[in-house]
Amino acid sequence: xxxxxxxxxxxxxxxxxxxxxxRALLVPAILLLVSFFLPGMSLVLFTREKLRLSxxxxxxxxxxxxxxxxxxxxxSFGGATPFLVLALLIPIVIVALVLxxxxxxxxxxxxxxxxATLILFVVGLFTRLLALxxxxxxxxxxxxxxxxxxxxxxxxxxENVAILLAIVGAILAxxxxxxxxxxVKMLSYPYFLWLIVFTILPLLLIFxxxxxxxxxxxxxxxxxxxxxxxxxxxxxxxxxxxxxxxxQEYFSVFLHSLDYAVATTIGCLLIAYPLAYxxxxxxxxxxxxxxxxLMFFVLPMWINTMLRTYAWxxxxxxxxxxxxxxxxxxxxSDPILFLKLDLLSDIIIKLVLVNDFLPFMLLPIxxxxxxxxxxxxxxxxxLGANARQTFFRxxxxxxxxxxxxxxxxxxxxxxxxxMIPDIISxxxxxxxxxxxxxxxxxxxxxxxxAGNVLSLLLLIFVLITMGILRNSDRESGGGxxxx
Amino acid sequence: MRKMKQLIPNIYxxxxxLFLYLPIAVLIVxxxxxxxxxxxxxxxxxxxxxxxxxxxxGGELLASLLTTLRVAAIASVSxxxxxxxxxxxxxxxxxxxxxxxxxxxxxxNIMPELVTGISFMLLFAFIGVPKGEVTLVLAHIAFCVxxxxxxxxxxxxxxxxxxxxxxxxxxxxxxxxxxxVIIPEIMPGIVSSIxxxxxxxxxxxxxSNFNVDSTVQTLxxxxxxxxxxxxNPKMNALTTIMFLAIFLLxxxxxxxxxxxxxxxxxxxxxxxxx
Numbered sequence: 001x002x003x004x005x006x007x008x009x010x011x012x013x014x015x016x017x018x019x020x021x022x023r024a025l026l027v028p029a030i031l032l033l034v035s036f037f038l039p040g041m042s043l044v045l046f047t048r049e050k051l052r053l054s055x056x057x058x059x060x061x062x063x064x065x066x067x068x069x070x071x072x073x074x075x076s077f078g079g080a081t082p083f084l085v086l087a088l089l090i091p092i093v094i095v096a097l098v099l100x101x102x103x104x105x106x107x108x109x110x111x112x113x114x115x116a117t118l119i120l121f122v123v124g125l126f127t128r129l130l131a132l133x134x135x136x137x138x139x140x141x142x143x144x145x146x147x148x149x150x151x152x153x154x155x156x157x158x159e160n161v162a163i164l165l166a167i168v169g170a171i172l173a174x175x176x177x178x179x180x181x182x183x184v185k186m187l188s189y190p191y192f193l194w195l196i197v198f199t200i201l202p203l204l205l206i207f208x209x210x211x212x213x214x215x216x217x218x219x220x221x222x223x224x225x226x227x228x229x230x231x232x233x234x235x236x237x238x239x240x241x242x243x244x245x246x247x248q249e250y251f252s253v254f255l256h257s258l259d260y261a262v263a264t265t266i267g268c269l270l271i272a273y274p275l276a277y278x279x280x281x282x283x284x285x286x287x288x289x290x291x292x293x294l295m296f297f298v299l300p301m302w303i304n305t306m307l308r309t310y311a312w313x314x315x316x317x318x319x320x321x322x323x324x325x326x327x328x329x330x331x332x333s334d335p336i337l338f339l340k341l342d343l344l345s346d347i348i349i350k351l352v353l354v355n356d357f358l359p360f361m362l363l364p365i366x367x368x369x370x371x372x373x374x375x376x377x378x379x380x381x382x383l384g385a386n387a388r389q390t391f392f393r394x395x396x397x398x399x400x401x402x403x404x405x406x407x408x409x410x411x412x413x414x415x416x417x418x419m420i421p422d423i424i425s426x427x428x429x430x431x432x433x434x435x436x437x438x439x440x441x442x443x444x445x446x447x448x449x450a451g452n453v454l455s456l457l458l459l460i461f462v463l464i465t466m467g468i469l470r471n472s473d474r475e476s477g478g479g480x481x482x483x
Numbered sequence: 484m485r486k487m488k489q490l491i492p493n494i495y496x497x498x499x500x501l502f503l504y505l506p507i508a509v510l511i512v513x514x515x516x517x518x519x520x521x522x523x524x525x526x527x528x529x530x531x532x533x534x535x536x537x538x539x540x541g542g543e544l545l546a547s548l549l550t551t552l553r554v555a556a557i558a559s560v561s562x563x564x565x566x567x568x569x570x571x572x573x574x575x576x577x578x579x580x581x582x583x584x585x586x587x588x589x590x591x592n593i594m595p596e597l598v599t600g601i602s603f604m605l606l607f608a609f610i611g612v613p614k615g616e617v618t619l620v621l622a623h624i625a626f627c628v629x630x631x632x633x634x635x636x637x638x639x640x641x642x643x644x645x646x647x648x649x650x651x652x653x654x655x656x657x658x659x660x661x662x663x664v665i666i667p668e669i670m671p672g673i674v675s676s677i678x679x680x681x682x683x684x685x686x687x688x689x690x691s692n693f694n695v696d697s698t699v700q701t702l703x704x705x706x707x708x709x710x711x712x713x714x715n716p717k718m719n720a721l722t723t724i725m726f727l728a729i730f731l732l733x734x735x736x737x738x739x740x741x742x743x744x745x746x747x748x749x750x751x752x753x754x755x756x757x
Contacts, residue, residue, distance in 0.1 A: 020658075183575075184571055184572055184575055184657060184661070185572050185575040185576065186572060187568045187569065187571050187572030188568070188569045188570075188571070188572025188573045188575075188576070188584075189572070190565075190568075190569070191565065191568070191569030191572070191573070191584075192584070194565065194569075194628070195584065195587050195588065197606070198603075198606070198625040198628070199587055199588070199590055199591060199625075200587065201606055201609070202599075202602030202603055202605060202606045203590065203602065205602060205605040205606055205609055206598065206601065206602045206605065209605050271499060271502075274495060275495065275496065275499050278492040278495060278496060279496070281492070282492070286748075292737060293496075295733055295737055296500070297499075297500070297503065299729065299730065299733060300503045300504065300506075300507060302682060302686075302729045302733075303507060303722060303725060303726055303729070304686060304702070304703055304706055304722075304725070305686070305688075305703075306688070306703055306706045306707045306710050307510065307706055307710075307718060307721070307722045307725075308506045308507065308510075309506075309710065310510075310706070310710035310718060311505075311506030311507065311509045311510045311722070312506050313710075314509055314510070314513070314522050314714065315505065315506065315509050317522065319521060319522060319523065320522050321509055321513075321522050324522065324523055324524075355502060355503065355506070358499075358502075358503065359503075408593075412593070412595055413595070413596065415595065416595040416596065416597040416598075416689070417689075418597075419688060419707060422711070423707070423710050423711060426711070427711065433597055433689075436597060436601070437597070437692070440601055440604070440693065441693075451601070452601070452605075455597065455598045455601045458595060458597070458598060459594060459595065459598045462593070462594070462595050462598075463593065463594075466593050
């Protein structure tokens with residue numbers, strides 16, 4: 001026994017010599033191997049019937065009976081067999097190579113083993129993908145009257161993880177083989193690519209999509225049709241705070257959305273500022289952080305907005321809570337149609353918007369006010385300012401940064417948040433958001449173009465507004481410093 | 484007089500409180516209503532809970548709830564992982580490049596969500612990925628990343644640079660220094676990033692709506708279409724359950740700070756007595 005234990009011990013000790021990149025490769029290799037036997041693959045046919053099979057089952061069964069359009073078919077996997085065998089063998093070889101690394105390196109240089117493992121790994125990945133692509137031969141598709149779009153191999157989570165890890169492992173092995181030292185700095189390289197693809201490219205596309213359209217043959221051509229569609233000479237009669245107006249259709253829609261956003265912002269500010277002030281004063285007086293109370297004010301934000309909006313409609317609806325209450329108290333004899341009367345429903349929409357966005361205004365103002373030093377107020381008082389002067393000349397200017405970031409967080413989202421007006425008015429109010437949405441998701445190319453133009457204009461409008469707000473933030477910040 | 488002075492603020496706090504909780508209270512109360520599809524009180528029942536996930540609409544609710552949770556879990560973890568890895572690397576760059584990269588990162592934050600959703604839709608059309616759950620997950624990761632960076636980067640900046648150097652000096656490898664020293668230090672940022680991005684993803688409607696096909700529905704989408712079609716008591720039951728879950732979660736998260744506050748109060752009282 002003793003004689004056997006020593007070589008094992010020395011082997012285990014030398015296992016520590018296995019370079020990091022090969023150890024890292026071991027994980028995806030084992031995952032690839034394990035997932036070969038797990039019924040993780042699902043073969044989804046257009047019939048929506050899902051067959052869960054493992055690659056191993058595909059390899060051993062060789063063929064499968066299927067019913068398509070009520071006719072029996074036999075799907076043979078013969079063409080994929082060599083690839084499946086390779087896909088099974090290669091991970092085994094990789095695992096073996098890594099485990100035997102201490103033994104092999106006494107004969108061949110370690111870098112050669114690394115290179116061999118890497119090549120095997122890449123080949124293994126490709127054979128696996130090739131095997132999948134050959135499972136359903138083209139002849140079967142024509143025979144069964146299917147197109148390639150009807151057949152889909154969906155891999156479940158473990159497959160995806162294995163393949164993702166395999167790619168990471170391959171990159172690591174590549175670095176290791178070439179002897180490149182991985183620096184921490186390099187960790188952010190993928191992120192640069194991510195930023196280009198998911199931030200810069202979409203922004204560019206928004207600009208381009210407004211001016212270019214794709215013709216059926218796939219070529220792009222410059223067009224201003226989107227603008228023409230928007231600037232269509234259709235004048236609508238509208239009513240703005242009791243003033244009858246004749247406005248171009250989409251300008252009227254924009255004006256009403258702007259009205260909602262401005263009213264929401266002002267409403268939130270009027271309610272949230274005193275609340276933040278009172279809460280901050282309370283916090284300082286009682287020497288406690290009112291995080292619990294703040295939590296209760298933020299809690300409704302976590303309930304889905306649509307659900308709360310729906311609740312408001314239930315509250316004000318024709319057979320809603322408020323009407324039932326008033327009827328049973330004999331205050332009114334007929335239900336009031338709160339949501340059907342233009343003026344009332346307009347007010348209720350704004351009320352719901354304020355209700356929804358209030359926490360976003362409360363938090364930034366509170367966080368500025370609570371940090372406000374009591375001594376500053378005391379100093380103003382000592383210098384002869386009365387309570388009103390102290391508030392308007394000292395407290396308010398100092399809290400402006402909070403107010404401005406609150407406005408930023410309320411104004412912009414409420415401009416495009418079309419779901420609340422839509423649910424409350426039961427679809428009778430059109431906002432800029434719902435217009436863009438209808439345009440973009442329509443079938444007509446010109447309408448989509450118009451939607452792209454409108455979203456570009458919206459983006460520019462919001463960016464300019466934010467720029468102005470940011471500037472005034474800087475100015476007020478400067479003012480605060482002087483004080 | 485002093486009492487009166489405190490009464491008015493307290494009444495004000497209570498009124499705003501009422502305003503915020505009125506819709507939720509209505510939904511919770513009427514989730515126990517036995518009269519189907521109406522807001523006229525007819526007696527107590529638990530039927531809406533028992534049949535929450537049965538029937539056509541119930542199945543739809545359950546399917547979209549599962550989709551939403553799955554997407555939110557993948558999106559929050561991936562976005563946070565990406566943010567941690569990139570912020571780690573980014574901290575080794577010069578201030579100028581760091582500021583540039585962070586500014587580009589925060590661009591989506593000042594865009595209206597609607598436009599963000601459309602821009603991702605254009606991107607997927609440009610690359611040629613068909614709409615479906617893949618695009619949904621990608622779009623969610625993409626809009627979560629800025630928020631994840633926003634929660635993690637400040638924590639990393641507060642970190643003492645010497646900390647990882649000390650670990651290296653004590654014989655740790657770079658990887659060990661990151662895994663055993665830096666990651667535990669920024670753990671609060673990681674946790675808050677996952678929580679924030681998870682809730683953002685669960686609540687998102689605008690971005691999702693442009694990046695799915697008709698086979699995939701998220702919970703907000705289902706709720707929106709149900710809310711448009713009139714009264715459905717199942718939604719009341721769902722709200723109640725969600726409210727309770729979130730309430731308990733927040734309470735658990737806050738219990739520590741509440742206990743601390745209590746201690747502080749005690750100490751202050753003791754000091755004042757002396």
